[in-house]
Amino acid sequence: MNTKHLIVVLAVSLILARIANAHAFLDHADPKVGSTIHEAPSQVTLWMTEGLEPAFSKLQVFDSKGTEVDKKDTKVNGSTMTVSLSKLAPGKYRVSWQVVAVDTHITSGTFEFTVQ
Ligand SMILES: [Cu+2]
Numbered sequence: 001m002n003t004k005h006l007i008v009v010l011a012v013s014l015i016l017a018r019i020a021n022a023h024a025f026l027d028h029a030d031p032k033v034g035s036t037i038h039e040a041p042s043q044v045t046l047w048m049t050e051g052l053e054p055a056f057s058k059l060q061v062f063d064s065k066g067t068e069v070d071k072k073d074t075k076v077n078g079s080t081m082t083v084s085l086s087k088l089a090p091g092k093y094r095v096s097w098q099v100v101a102v103d104t105h106i107t108s109g110t111f112e113f114t115v116q
Pocket residue numbers: 020021022023024101103104105
């Protein structure tokens with residue numbers, strides 16, 4: 001194998017490693033990450049970077065006391081995930097997500113938003 005071939009093999013290996021690492025992370029959300037909003041939202045929607053496995057993907061919302069305020073009706077559509085909310089009082093809320101991407105990798109995260 002000459003140097004030229006070696007470089008091509010290395011480049012292909014790097015590309016494959018990249019693809020294998022394409023887990024589902026949060027791209028953006030509504031309400032926005034860290035935002036303060038004036039009207040209580042009726043649902044939370046997350047746009048992820050990869051397609052999700054509906055059976056293993058969960059989206060929950062908690063109030064500042066740790067009480068779950070979503071309606072436990074997470075819906076997954078491709079790489080988008082939505083859950084309905086009960087009527088939110090003003091306060092700080094924490095969104096918690098755990099998903100399995102179509103590549104079978106598990107990722108999770110949390111973020112907050114505030115209702116004024
Ligand atoms: Cu992955």
